Amino acid sequence: MAAKFSTALDIHCNNIPYTLDSKLPLPHGGSSSRLSIKRFTVFCNNSKSQKPNLNLDLDLDSPRKATPSLSEQLKPLSNTILDDPPSQARILSKPKSTWVNPTRPKPSVLSLQRQKKSAYSYNPKVRDLKNFARRLNECHFSNEAFVAVLDDIPHEPARDNALLVLNSIRPWQKSVLFFNWIKTKNLFPLETIFYNVVMKSLRFGRQFQQIEELAFEMIDGGVELDNITYSTIITCAKRCNLFDKAVEWFERMYKTGLMPDEVTYSAVLDVYAQLGKVEEVMSLYERGRASGWTPDPVAFAVLAKVFGAAGDYDGIRFVLQEMKSLEVKPNVVVYNTLLEAMGKAGKPGLARSLFEEMMESGLSPDAKTLTALIKIYGKARWARDALELWERMKTNGWPMDFILYNTLLSMCADLGLEEEAETLFDDMRKSEHCRLDSWSYTAMLDIYGSVGNAEKAMALFEEMSEVGIELSVMGCTCLVQCFGRAKRIDDLVKVFESSVQRGVKPDDRLCGCLLSVVANCKGDDADKVLACLQQANPKLVTFIKLLEDESASYDIVKEEFRSILTNTSDDARRPFCNCLIDICRNRNRAERAHELLYLGTVYGLYPGLHTKTPEEWRLNVRALSVGAAQTAFEEWMRTLVKIVQSEETLPEVLSANTGAGTHKFSQGLANAFASHVEKLAAPFKQSEEKAGFFIASREDVVSWVQSQAAAATATA
């Protein structure tokens, strides 16, 4: 038997540098070879090792990539405008070296001269005309009412007068009415500026189709489209999510021989930024640079945004370096965007120093700056920095808005600052400057949910319905978590049912929360929660039944699990797997728990579960639920037993890291882990110096294995 399994493992462990992986123990007497492969893979870090061909990403990413690449789109441009074929986009490198022959003119993709606006001349009738415009704005929306006011125009609608009024009119419906009225009067030819002003008004109303019709009207009537026209069209398309249209109009302007200036150019840069097309943004950027363009802060804000969205720290550094070398001073917006980007790239420390740099440069933070930082500190669980910043905000009287207030509440939820949140919530309740809204209530529900204060959560839920604030899907999730922990299952069902009736669409997080309640309760209670889950995600319920079914084969479980994960959003996959493992363990399906842990590992849900240096091997269970951590630990111990038995080399130190639970409300994975270690009588001791670490020396493990073997022999 043993020989058969080591053969199976040997086949799969070619090229594996670690002996551990090839010497994993046989599970449960080794009843099948696929289980032995399973054990091998859970603790194998080598990406080249054989893995079942179940790559989820292949199934998940295919629907994207509809738009052609920028290089395809700019091909006509390169034929007509560029002297040389464009160089390959070299992300994060300077474009200066592109043009080796200085005698050749640099090909240009943008005009370095920004379009000049016509000088504003003072109109002595400004007061009368503004009053007139106000009457138009305030009059009834009907055509008749509007025309009645029009007849009352205080001065003749000559060019300057008409332009002044047109500029003051809103919303877009009335701008169009007025525009058409001066058109019928036919007192003067309608120049570009008139179209531009109406288009801007239409853009506020996101009326892309009407803007496009006006543009065609200009073309037909021989009215020139200038950079302002194009940038208005492009940004309107962007705001309407019509990105193809944005690019189409950008290309059209080249075709008509008009060169974009930097405003139009950075508007297009932002089109690609919003599509998350980093390479296209960089390509445009470098072509611009090669044309001799020194980008301004707006363009850098766009670059910062695109790298932030990608969580690309190297990109963010590039933006900073590039601004430095071009001596472009970042303004508040650029700093805000960079701070956001640092947060998304997971660099709270760098965000903090960037903020200090911003202060030193003499800029003052606005509400968005502070919102970004507070959010970063909250997510990073940097309580000291968050509270310090909050104090600074108060002492300096820095600007606040309702989003910043709500972000402070969310930060309190992240850090477990219950009292601080309650004080702030009450301040907001009394304040005239801000109002409690759905976000504020949700943040409080988050806190009460985490702390398990069902009474306060219920009171808040009732208050919400009294003041007419709808429960969001996140609020519902918090309440489900809260009532689940408090074992108030009937309240949980009530909240869930009423939310669904009121139109809340359960998402994967809510399902994950229901799932964790199922994992932690029994009998009728479990059935009640399963009935909720049945409405939210019936496939998940079917899968739970499959897990309990002893006759279901591993292959079926594998396939169904794959299908579940494929249909689950990325951030909910690991929680799903954790909960499902817990469900298995709590229902005496320990073997299934091991299978799920294996599959979870294969699908990349637990990266870095096991890390090795020559001195130390470590099991990292911080991101695991209690049951999953126990399962992983059991698996690991079996591995270690096998290694000792076959007299393979072990490192000096073996450790397991549960994390210290920096969150005040954290459920104490360390405690649960400690009692499991005790139950197994494993030789791991909780470290006194390093919180959240369990440590065993090589000697501890070896002598433990030997005593276990002796005991086993004695019993036999």
Added chain:
DNA sequence: GTAGGGTTAG
């Protein structure tokens, strides 16, 4: 919002 581009919350 005074003819055009960039930044805030689970």
